[in-house]
Amino acid sequence: MPARPEPADTELVLAAVAHGDPGAFARLVERHQSMVRSVLRRMAKGDHALADDLAQETFLLAWRNLAAFRHDARFSTWLYRIALNAWLTHARKRRESLQDDLDEVAAEAGPDPATPLADRVDLERAIACLSDGERAAIAACYYADLSHEEAAAALGMPLGTVKTHILRAKAKLRARLGKEEP
């Protein structure tokens, strides 16, 4: 007997909205928790507990506003926007902003050139040293898998700024992790 195909996000959203089916919403959470938590972990500079709290807030907001989801966008993109807003609200409370100086780098310990870093933990630490704007662009384009155009729309930045953030972020990561450009 062939396996039943996984229902698409839109089918699960419809089931959750029309019938208030928590099981359908649980499937959506299972499917997208990795992306949401990855993005928020990068935004939260590796603070996993904070990222998970914000991820939970993201899904609760999604549940409350599920009926407002327009099916012309990907569900993951819609979720990403909610996660970003949750992060921005949190950051605003901490008087942080995406409008930080592009060149600002958190004053954390610099890399040791004698010991180039390569594993994921080091990448997470290196990303934490980027400016807020650069981190947001990297999180959007790599961890939320948005195109530069989608990231620009979601972040409310000009497309050129997103591309600049990505280029500068990669240059900084390259320097911090000791990876040579090809």
Added chain:
Amino acid sequence: MTPDDRDPIEALLRADARAAVPDEGFTLRVMRALPVASRPRAWLRPALVTGSGAVGALLAWLLAPAGTSVVQGFVDLSRAQALTPSAWAALGLATGMAAVAAVLVADEA
């Protein structure tokens, strides 16, 4: 192979983004935190309608002229003596019960 594929940072970022974050109970945590939908109390409306009908019947019985009997009213109605006070009381009771029943049936539908 594209230039991006040869860029170790690009490859590192893509590999890191592909690595799934294990659920480790996160979905359960979210589902437990969902607000419980307030269930409408199904018994409330029928109880209100029936209660109102009962109070109306009680008031009608208390305020009815002395000697009025619903049973006698039904007897009067069956004998085509429709204008006796008891017959009016019987008609009022029957109308009230029909109204309550109609509201309850409409609510159920």
